[in-house]
Amino acid sequence: MTLNAENHFLSQLKALASDIISEADLERYLQVSQKRKKPLRVKFGIDPTFTDVHVGHCVPIRVLRLFQEAGHLPVLILGDATARLGDPTGRNDQRPALSAEEVEHNATSYFTQIGKVLDLSEGACEIHRNSEWFSGMDFFEVLRLLSESTVARLLERDDFQKRMEKKLPVHLHEMAYPLMQGWDSVQVRADVELGGNDQLFNLHMGRQLQERHGQQPQVCLTTPLLLGTDGRKMSKTYANHIPLTASAKDVFGKVMSLEDDAMESWFRLATSVSSEEVRALLEGHPREAKGRLAQEVCAWVHDEPSAQAAADNFVQQFREKQLPTDIATFTLEAKDWPLPTLLKELGLCASTSEARRMIEGGGVRVSQNVCTDVRFLLTLEIGKEVVLVQAGKRKFAYVQGT
RNA sequence: GGGGAGAUACCGAAGUGGUCAAACGGGACGGAUUGUAAAUCCGUUGGCUCAGCCUUCAGAGGUUCAAAUCCUCUUCUCCCCA
Numbered sequence: 045m046t047l048n049a050e051n052h053f054l055s056q057l058k059a060l061a062s063d064i065i066s067e068a069d070l071e072r073y074l075q076v077s078q079k080r081k082k083p084l085r086v087k088f089g090i091d092p093t094f095t096d097v098h099v100g101h102c103v104p105i106r107v108l109r110l111f112q113e114a115g116h117l118p119v120l121i122l123g124d125a126t127a128r129l130g131d132p133t134g135r136n137d138q139r140p141a142l143s144a145e146e147v148e149h150n151a152t153s154y155f156t157q158i159g160k161v162l163d164l165s166e167g168a169c170e171i172h173r174n175s176e177w178f179s180g181m182d183f184f185e186v187l188r189l190l191s192e193s194t195v196a197r198l199l200e201r202d203d204f205q206k207r208m209e210k211k212l213p214v215h216l217h218e219m220a221y222p223l224m225q226g227w228d229s230v231q232v233r234a235d236v237e238l239g240g241n242d243q244l245f246n247l248h249m250g251r252q253l254q255e256r257h258g259q260q261p262q263v264c265l266t267t268p269l270l271l272g273t274d275g276r277k278m279s280k281t282y283a284n285h286i287p288l289t290a291s292a293k294d295v296f297g298k299v300m301s302l303e304d305d306a307m308e309s310w311f312r313l314a315t316s317v318s319s320e321e322v323r324a325l326l327e328g329h330p331r332e333a334k335g336r337l338a339q340e341v342c343a344w345v346h347d348e349p350s351a352q353a354a355a356d357n358f359v360q361q362f363r364e365k366q367l368p369t370d371i372a373t374f375t376l377e378a379k380d381w382p383l384p385t386l387l388k389e390l391g392l393c394a395s396t397s398e399a400r401r402m403i404e405g406g407g408v409r410v411s412q413n414v415c416t417d418v419r420f421l422l423t424l425e426i427g428k429e430v431v432l433v434q435a436g437k438r439k440f441a442y443v444q445g446t
Numbered sequence: 447g448g449g450g451a452g453a454u455a456c457c458g459a460a461g462u463g464g465u466c467a468a469a470c471g472g473g474a475c476g477g478a479u480u481g482u483a484a485a486u487c488c489g490u491u492g493g494c495u496c497a498g499c500c501u502u503c504a505g506a507g508g509u510u511c512a513a514a515u516c517c518u519c520u521u522c523u524c525c526c527c528a
Contacts, residue, residue: 211452
């Protein structure tokens with residue numbers, strides 16, 4: 045890498061980072077790596093506790109890709125050992141411990157999703173499960189690991205402190221969590237570890253453990269958390285996340301529902317649009333700016349053509365109030381259907397009660413006409429034309445009798 | 447081991463015998479409006495064969511005409527003392 049390219053790489057990293065511990069180390073490691081023609085080992089860990097990887101997780105993954113493109117080696121840690129403990133992070137409900145099968149299932153789904161953003165092929169990256177080293181540990185080895193830190197040190201963790209203040213439970217095994225994560229770093233001899241900025245404490249632990257075990261301490265690089273559709277941090281528990289599995293249309297729509305104020309950080313963290321261009325966009329019409337943002341994110345999660353299609357579709361459906369082009373057709377028994385039952389049957393509403401409320405609120409249309417009669421009967425006959433049923437602005441279905 | 451406090455709907459949080467399917471806030475959904483599934487305003491927010499009925503306030507019993515509310519036991523959490 046030339047000096048210029050290296051500077052460019054560094055500034056790209058810095059643009060995405062919220063903390064780099066420490067920049068000096070990072071620069072030094074990069075130089076050494078180049079001199080010895082030895083790629084840096086860049087660690088990123090995820091626990092397969094649920095199936096959806098969302099756009100928020102992807103900020104560190106984007107950084108990881110930057111490293112990969114610069115010739116370094118991503119080292120992915122799948123926290124299958126940690127996941128099976130059932131870590132009740134930050135909440136007082138006990139997440140049920142996952143079975144080996146569930147972990148396996150989630151892991152597969154994770155890699156398919158991450159594969160969209162990162163090159164996971166042989167040689168391009170390294171993948172480990174932390175059960176590789178944790179499942180063989182006996183109790184005394186566990187104790188030895190626990191002895192590597194102190195209660196006071198662990199209690200410094202922001203998340204623990206907040207929960208203590210709020211008088212929420214902090215379980216003992218959670219205290220072991222940072223140590224386990226740190227131990228991963230020792231095992232894979234990480235040069236750099238990435239994570240969201242809520243991970244800083246855990247990343248520090250890796251540094252500490254590595255030094256205690258005679259390794260050079262990893263650089264900790266954290267990224268800001270992407271905000272969800274409601275302005276809080278993106279998290280599945282807030283249901284404000286954009287899953288990577290969401291359809292192009294959905295990704296587009298969800299980005300469009302971000303608050304205007306969130307656009308700047310989204311552009312920076314989730315797209316590669318240059319800062320000059322972002323500035324220009326933000327000075328222009330917010331709708332256009334957000335449309336561009338949505339298209340960028342969409343193209344990144346899916347691809348260019350589907351992003352374009354989603355954009356066109358959005359304009360047609362919401363600005364020009366046209367019908368979407370991909371309305372599914374359902375075939376139901378030919379008879380008189382009470383409207384609420386029909387809406388539930390078509391999956392447009394979760395329950396007949398919800399359907400009733402929506403009907404009363406004027407959110408339901410049959411053949412383009414608003415229907416506020418809860419007792420409306422829709423007659424389906426064999427061979428008759430399909431009927432368009434709409435619930436809210438986003439849910440449509442065609443029905444016909446059989 | 448001793449003492450005290452607590453567990454409420456998606457989340458947070460009121461409610462301490464009937465007027466409670468349960469205030470309020472957030473989220474979500476719907477409507478109006480628009481610049482977009484932004485913002486703002488209004489409405490809805492357990493289920494059903496829906497003017498009625500059924501199941502909910504950690505779990506199991508009990509008292510009562512009537513319990514989220516009172517009693518007993520169980521489970522879990524927090525705080526103080528040891």
